[in-house]
Amino acid sequence: MIIRNLSVRFGAFTAVDDVTLEIPDGTIVGLVGESGSGKSSLARAVCGLVPHTGAVEGARRVQMVFQDPYASLNPRMTVAQTIAEGAGRKEVERLLGLVQLPVEFAGRYPRELSGGQRQRVAIARALGGDPGLLVADEITSSLDVSVQGAVLNLVRGLRDELGLAMLFISHNLAVVRYVADVVAVMHRGRLVEVGPAEQVVGEPAHDYTRTLLAAVPRLKGRTGLRE
Amino acid sequence: MTQSGRPGPRVKSVRWSAPAVAGAVIVGLMAVLAVVGPMVWGAAADRIDAAAILQGASSEHPLGTDNLGRDLLARVLVAGRYSLLLALAATLIGAFAGVVLGTLPSVLPARGARLVTGTVNALVAFPGLLLAMFTAVVAGLGARGAVLGIGAAIAPGFARLTQTLAATVAGSDYVAAARMLGVPRRRILTRHVLPNIAEPLILNLAQSLGGALLGLAGMSFLGLGVQPPDFDWGRLLFDGFPRIYVTPEVALGPAAAIALAGIGFNLLGDALARAAARTPAVRRPPAAPPGEAAGEPDAGAVLEVEDLTVTFPGGATPVRGLSLSVAPGEIVGLVGESGSGKSLTAAAIGGLVPYPGTVGYARLRLAGQDVATMTGKELGTALAMVFQDPLAALNPALKVGGQLAEVAVVHEGTGRAEARRRAVARLGQVHLPDPEARSRQHPHELSGGMRQRAVIAMGLMGTPRLIVADEPTTALDVTVQRQILRLLREVVDGSGAAGLFISHDIAVVGELCDRVVVMYAGRVVEELPADRLAEGAAHPYTRALIASLPDLDTDRSRPLAGIPGVQPAPAQVGPGCAFAPRCALASERCSAERPELVAHGPAQRVACWEVS
Numbered sequence: 001m002i003i004r005n006l007s008v009r010f011g012a013f014t015a016v017d018d019v020t021l022e023i024p025d026g027t028i029v030g031l032v033g034e035s036g037s038g039k040s041s042l043a044r045a046v047c048g049l050v051p052h053t054g055a056v057e058g059a060r061r062v063q064m065v066f067q068d069p070y071a072s073l074n075p076r077m078t079v080a081q082t083i084a085e086g087a088g089r090k091e092v093e094r095l096l097g098l099v100q101l102p103v104e105f106a107g108r109y110p111r112e113l114s115g116g117q118r119q120r121v122a123i124a125r126a127l128g129g130d131p132g133l134l135v136a137d138e139i140t141s142s143l144d145v146s147v148q149g150a151v152l153n154l155v156r157g158l159r160d161e162l163g164l165a166m167l168f169i170s171h172n173l174a175v176v177r178y179v180a181d182v183v184a185v186m187h188r189g190r191l192v193e194v195g196p197a198e199q200v201v202g203e204p205a206h207d208y209t210r211t212l213l214a215a216v217p218r219l220k221g222r223t224g225l226r227e
Numbered sequence: 228m229t230q231s232g233r234p235g236p237r238v239k240s241v242r243w244s245a246p247a248v249a250g251a252v253i254v255g256l257m258a259v260l261a262v263v264g265p266m267v268w269g270a271a272a273d274r275i276d277a278a279a280i281l282q283g284a285s286s287e288h289p290l291g292t293d294n295l296g297r298d299l300l301a302r303v304l305v306a307g308r309y310s311l312l313l314a315l316a317a318t319l320i321g322a323f324a325g326v327v328l329g330t331l332p333s334v335l336p337a338r339g340a341r342l343v344t345g346t347v348n349a350l351v352a353f354p355g356l357l358l359a360m361f362t363a364v365v366a367g368l369g370a371r372g373a374v375l376g377i378g379a380a381i382a383p384g385f386a387r388l389t390q391t392l393a394a395t396v397a398g399s400d401y402v403a404a405a406r407m408l409g410v411p412r413r414r415i416l417t418r419h420v421l422p423n424i425a426e427p428l429i430l431n432l433a434q435s436l437g438g439a440l441l442g443l444a445g446m447s448f449l450g451l452g453v454q455p456p457d458f459d460w461g462r463l464l465f466d467g468f469p470r471i472y473v474t475p476e477v478a479l480g481p482a483a484a485i486a487l488a489g490i491g492f493n494l495l496g497d498a499l500a501r502a503a504a505r506t507p508a509v510r511r512p513p514a515a516p517p518g519e520a521a522g523e524p525d526a527g528a529v530l531e532v533e534d535l536t537v538t539f540p541g542g543a544t545p546v547r548g549l550s551l552s553v554a555p556g557e558i559v560g561l562v563g564e565s566g567s568g569k570s571l572t573a574a575a576i577g578g579l580v581p582y583p584g585t586v587g588y589a590r591l592r593l594a595g596q597d598v599a600t601m602t603g604k605e606l607g608t609a610l611a612m613v614f615q616d617p618l619a620a621l622n623p624a625l626k627v628g629g630q631l632a633e634v635a636v637v638h639e640g641t642g643r644a645e646a647r648r649r650a651v652a653r654l655g656q657v658h659l660p661d662p663e664a665r666s667r668q669h670p671h672e673l674s675g676g677m678r679q680r681a682v683i684a685m686g687l688m689g690t691p692r693l694i695v696a697d698e699p700t701t702a703l704d705v706t707v708q709r710q711i712l713r714l715l716r717e718v719v720d721g722s723g724a725a726g727l728f729i730s731h732d733i734a735v736v737g738e739l740c741d742r743v744v745v746m747y748a749g750r751v752v753e754e755l756p757a758d759r760l761a762e763g764a765a766h767p768y769t770r771a772l773i774a775s776l777p778d779l780d781t782d783r784s785r786p787l788a789g790i791p792g793v794q795p796a797p798a799q800v801g802p803g804c805a806f807a808p809r810c811a812l813a814s815e816r817c818s819a820e821r822p823e824l825v826a827h828g829p830a831q832r833v834a835c836w837e838v839s
Contacts, residue, residue, distance in 0.1 A: 072400035086408035149775035149787035178777035
């Protein structure tokens with residue numbers, strides 16, 4: 001599928017400025033940028049949640065997984081009811097299996113689940129909508145690192161298993177590099193660099209990409225952050 | 228936040244306050260009166276006695292009689308059913324109309340929604356009683372008109388409440404997800420919106436009932452309500468009122484009944500609302516763990532913590548026997564997953580553990596002084612705290628500069644002008660661009676990074692010996708995060724203060740801090756110099772934390788290492804090593820006996836049987 005000449009304007013402010021980005025099936029495209037760069041507006045536009053100009057071509061349906069798993073599940077609905085909303089009752093068991101949750105979870109309410117488990121339920125709900133494109137907006141940034149790893153593995157597994165096209169949004173380049181095949185860097189509403197993950201991280205072409213790379217906290221070669 | 232397994236059945240213990248009990252008793256009595264009143268006193272209320280017309284109180288007629296000689300006490304008791312039924316009908320009509328009006332904007336197309344919203348706004352601005360009288364006059368004199376009128380008066384308030392609540396839910400992520408799945412609007416309303424706003428609406432219903440009762444009595448009193456031969460409390464008051472100077476009891480009887488019922492419903496409604504809003508309170512504060520005699524104090528340390536324990540009633544102990552010290556100019560990182568007790572440790576140091584938690588320690592000294600003996604003023608200047616959400620630490624109604632100046636005025640008695648000058652200087656010190664102009668802005672006018680700078684500047688208004696930063700960059704971007712971390716380093720280096728930095732991100736901790744303290748289930752499991760983190764971490768948990776974090780060199784062809792299972796809840800920690808159930812190296816000894824923190828090479832300590 002391809003996002004073609006997409007722009008989002010809020011009054012006089014242009015949040016997303018003429019973005020064209022291809023996301024082939026079976027590919028995870030990572031979108032990085034700081035807050036205010038327009039990456040979440042782009043995600044919401046692709047999902048049809050905000051008015052925009054331009055087109056999203058070739059995706060049958062777009063589904064989204066949100067950042068905060070504590071706010072994205074209806075507290076009054078069980079896991080099965082939540083997943084069945086898009087997929088129907090019969091699919092619940094298969095979808096729980098896809099996101100590696102035991103079938104017993106079907107009758108539970110969100111409050112009985114941990115953050116990582118909730119995020120899996122949210123992914124299952126989105127998969128139930130039979131998406132041509134899955135948009136994941138900072139889905140691991142409110143999870144503990146130990147849980148984040150498992151969710152990232154799941155995301156990569158789903159790409160391989162289902163041949164899913166995915167737009168994976170994060171402000172953390174290390175996370176995006178690990179999970180994505182292609183990395184797109186967004187700055188002030190525009191894409192400033194797009195390329196294979198290793199290439200963008202290894203040989204960044206744009207200054208802004210280099211700034212983002214320099215900001216990634218790392219254990220090796222630490223400086224103590226003295227100037 | 229992490230939960231293991233299924234929680235037990237929730238027992239919500241409602242503690243009954245005196246007003247709540249009074250409300251429940253009154254409402255209960257009213258309900259009984261409504262059921263039995265007409266059966267018991269019905270005949271007496273209708274018995275006409277030509278010999279006892281317009282009498283005052285007597286032993287036979289405690290509230291006197293009316294112009295047909297009927298006993299007024301019996302009539303008041305009988306009128307209860309009708310009065311309450313009318314109030315109930317009016318409330319239900321008002322609530323139904325209000326909920327429909329309030330939810331319509333969620334299902335109508337944009338123009339229709341705006342029209343309904345505008346209408347509701349206009350009706351809310353209109354005086355309720357006027358609306359009631361207007362409706363009653365149009366609908367016709369009598370009980371029906373009065374009920375419709377009061378219903379109409381109640382409806383706009385309900386509509387506004389419903390609209391506000393529904394708008395909050397409609398903006399939530401789960402409604403967005405449902406829309407993307409193609410769930411129809413009507414179904415979103417019934418499955419997502421209404422169930423999540425039902426509770427406050429029902430509470431409002433109970434309170435409205437009291438209002439409707441008073442309103443109906445008012446309508447009857449004005450002659451717009453119930454017409455003879457029917458009678459409710461308002462009608463009895465209307466009939467008795469002309470005689471109030473001669474025989475006041477004939478008017479006071481129905482008036483007292485109205486007042487009592489109104490008070491009852493309002494008290495009960497208030498109590499219900501409060502019970503719903505209150506998080507379950509816990510009683511029975513436990514005895515604080517006894518502080519043992521401490522060893523020699525460490526003269527060089529700014530912060531000394533020994534055997535710190537935070538306990539909550541019910542046996543939950545989120546922090547267990549924690550010891551750490553921080554030297555001047557040093558930043559110590561406290562790292563662990565959510566629920567490891569790291570934030571409560573910071574709270575305990577600042578004396579901010581929420582009720583009903585209790586803090587026990589063998590030693591807790593800041594700059595050589597026991598924090599328990601420090602005054603609020605001393606603690607306020609010696610300790611600076613920076614939290615995750617800078618917006619919560621700043622008062623949204625006050626300008627940034629004024630808030631900073633306040634610190635110096637309150638803690639040090641500095642003059643206004645001098646305090647302001649210092650505030651601007653401190654804002655400059657944290658590299659806030661154009662500090663003079665920024666100091667005159669409100670917090671919402673600053674970006675997240677600027678706000679966090681302002682909070683740090685606020686901590687620098689005193690002469691802090693210790694800066695505690697609890698996840699100060701978690702809500703920020705990596706680029707801004709780096710700037711704030713640099714600032715913390717600069718401030719610590721420049722002031723010679725000690726730093727305690729708390730984060731779940733071991734990479735951030737490793738990069739900024741000099742020493743790292745790793746917490747798991749309320750205990751320190753490893754302590755080591757930060758530059759040894761990448762290669763020299765010994766505890767299986769520390770190693771797993773590092774392995775599960777992707778960095779710019781992670782092998783993309785292999786799955787990321789995770790940590791199976793979840794951290795045990797504070798109340799569920801067994802006798803052995805808390806990490807044993809998730810540990811690949813765990814032996815029988817690990818689950819039976821807890822390893823102590825012991826030296827493991829220079830400047831490193833580990834609590835693990837298998838590696839030490």
